[in-house]
Amino acid sequence: MDQLPKASIAPNEASGYSNHLVGLVYTQTMQILEGKLNNVTLLYLMLLFIPVYGAYGVYKYRKSYIDLPYVGIPSGPFGSWRAAYTYLHSSADVIWDGYKKYAREGKAFVVSTPGRWMVFLTDPDQIAELAMSSDQKIGFYEALTERNKHGTISEPTLGDYINTYHVDVIKAQLTPRMASILPDIRKEGAAAWNDSLKASTDTWTRGVVWDIALQVVARSANRCFIGLPLCRNQELLSIFQEYAIRAAEVVYIMDISPKILEPFLGWLLMSRHKLPQRATKIMEPAFTARLRMREELGPTRWETEKPNDAITWIIDAAAKKDKSQQTIEQMVWRLMWINFAAIHTTSMSTLYILYDLGANPEYIEPIRQEMISVMDKYGGYNKEALNNMVKLDSCLRESQRWNNVVSVVISKVTLCDYTFKSGKAPFHIPKGTFVTAPATATHFSEDIYGSDAAIWKGFRFSDVREKMESAEESARLQATATSKEYLAFSHGKHACTGRFFAIYQLKMLLIYCLLRYEFRLPAECGGKRPENKIILGRRAADTDGILEFRERKEWAELKCRWGDFDEDGE
Numbered sequence: 001m002d003q004l005p006k007a008s009i010a011p012n013e014a015s016g017y018s019n020h021l022v023g024l025v026y027t028q029t030m031q032i033l034e035g036k037l038n039n040v041t042l043l044y045l046m047l048l049f050i051p052v053y054g055a056y057g058v059y060k061y062r063k064s065y066i067d068l069p070y071v072g073i074p075s076g077p078f079g080s081w082r083a084a085y086t087y088l089h090s091s092a093d094v095i096w097d098g099y100k101k102y103a104r105e106g107k108a109f110v111v112s113t114p115g116r117w118m119v120f121l122t123d124p125d126q127i128a129e130l131a132m133s134s135d136q137k138i139g140f141y142e143a144l145t146e147r148n149k150h151g152t153i154s155e156p157t158l159g160d161y162i163n164t165y166h167v168d169v170i171k172a173q174l175t176p177r178m179a180s181i182l183p184d185i186r187k188e189g190a191a192a193w194n195d196s197l198k199a200s201t202d203t204w205t206r207g208v209v210w211d212i213a214l215q216v217v218a219r220s221a222n223r224c225f226i227g228l229p230l231c232r233n234q235e236l237l238s239i240f241q242e243y244a245i246r247a248a249e250v251v252y253i254m255d256i257s258p259k260i261l262e263p264f265l266g267w268l269l270m271s272r273h274k275l276p277q278r279a280t281k282i283m284e285p286a287f288t289a290r291l292r293m294r295e296e297l298g299p300t301r302w303e304t305e306k307p308n309d310a311i312t313w314i315i316d317a318a319a320k321k322d323k324s325q326q327t328i329e330q331m332v333w334r335l336m337w338i339n340f341a342a343i344h345t346t347s348m349s350t351l352y353i354l355y356d357l358g359a360n361p362e363y364i365e366p367i368r369q370e371m372i373s374v375m376d377k378y379g380g381y382n383k384e385a386l387n388n389m390v391k392l393d394s395c396l397r398e399s400q401r402w403n404n405v406v407s408v409v410i411s412k413v414t415l416c417d418y419t420f421k422s423g424k425a426p427f428h429i430p431k432g433t434f435v436t437a438p439a440t441a442t443h444f445s446e447d448i449y450g451s452d453a454a455i456w457k458g459f460r461f462s463d464v465r466e467k468m469e470s471a472e473e474s475a476r477l478q479a480t481a482t483s484k485e486y487l488a489f490s491h492g493k494h495a496c497t498g499r500f501f502a503i504y505q506l507k508m509l510l511i512y513c514l515l516r517y518e519f520r521l522p523a524e525c526g527g528k529r530p531e532n533k534i535i536l537g538r539r540a541a542d543t544d545g546i547l548e549f550r551e552r553k554e555w556a557e558l559k560c561r562w563g564d565f566d567e568d569g570e
């Protein structure tokens, strides 16, 4: 340093301190402009940085502040962190507390979760607004990609708007073909029931409901997706199953771990198991053969002669995308993802309805009688008959309402500052806020479902529907119908596209089960079904539950009454 900066010399006048400060700022700024850096200049820079950084922090905080009531934050230090920890093991209770407190006023509330702050809506009108909101303003896949760690649990393009063509495949190909697909579900479902449960007419046989549900659901769904014999390939089915379980673990563990550990955890929990690679190895010959067929037939013949299954649909959809989407690995990823969405959810639903009927056996015979009379009227196991099983439909809707496989739905993130204009208490939230709908809490709201909302009432919806004169009105209470108050399949733009398939499949599997078997809870349960649990912070079924089954004598006559039910499953 050549000389001390003038302004740093102690002032000797009364007004000297302010002059001194001005002088300090002036000389140090000049030093920086002239490119001269010394210790004092550095100190000056650091001192300047603190208030600038502080001001920026305040600005950022104010900009991202969510001006809504906060729920479950304990007083004292690290309140939001402690609240996030509580959310990990008691998310259902935390959300329910907030819902009870604010739903009457239609107010949204904020919860601290391990990964982020989440705004929960309580007003059904605001839930509808969220469900219908533009993806450009409140992004669905942006939230899904961040919450579900897409890059880690799956191929990253599965979570973008352009390449989620597996969603369209279900909507445009699977659902419209329901009538022609039903025989496949019936045959494979029957074969899987047969293989999973060896029941006789004279003794009660115990069965682990989850194991049976997984088999009958995974096999019958995949009979429609990939056909015989692949739908019975136990290695493939267990890869799909393991993928669903591991993906849930990864999402949970990564949310509570430092970001720096993500690559290691991704490898430890997911990639080292090589699930997509193993699935590709099994599926590759089928995709290769189908691609060859497509080439040999040429475009015109392919359109009329192609087999109708998910392999064809995925190939056709991928052909309209970028070349990178047309590899077999990419296409198998789509199949994995459809299975991810379809199998765990529908197996859970099968287990739930069997537990519910086991605990409420008075519903079984009326449903059975309805099945028989409706199939007599409509000529067997067809779509029309299934549509007219109103009591069965009601029990399924009630089971979905009460157990609710996905307890928080329509999770989206604001891509700009956004004002919710509908509902009793409109509010404004900043860009980057996660907003969601508490499905389970909504389903247990007494304001919506009445004072018996917490009671499982199988005919809750059919009793109302039977009194309705308009078919259109009645259709709004079908098991597949979503609404701002019924969120089992979510609602709006990103509602479950597979729900029609799921409900037809569930009905077909239950027709077989109810006509062929009697079932009951084991005596030691005292009439109580296994309770739902919280696993990894989410509501889930008790997968160890048991039911006792016995073949009904009437089955001998019923199995051929509308044509052979199982037809050997082939």
Ligand code: HEM
Pocket (backbone or CB within 6 Å): 164, 166, 167, 170, 338, 341, 342, 343, 345, 346, 349, 405, 406, 408, 409, 410, 411, 487, 488, 489, 490, 493, 494, 495, 496, 497, 498, 499, 501, 502, 503
């Ligand atoms: C009873 C069984 C099922 C239940 C309870 C269920 C539930 C749901 C829910 C709640 C969502 C929305 C998730 C959210 O908002 O974050 C969803 C989405 C989805 N479901 Fe299902 N689902 C079931 C069966 C199926 C089946 C069988 C398929 C396929 C055949 C399927 C395919 C999908 C797809 C592709 C989406 C994403 C939609 C999108 O990205 O816009 N689901 N499902």
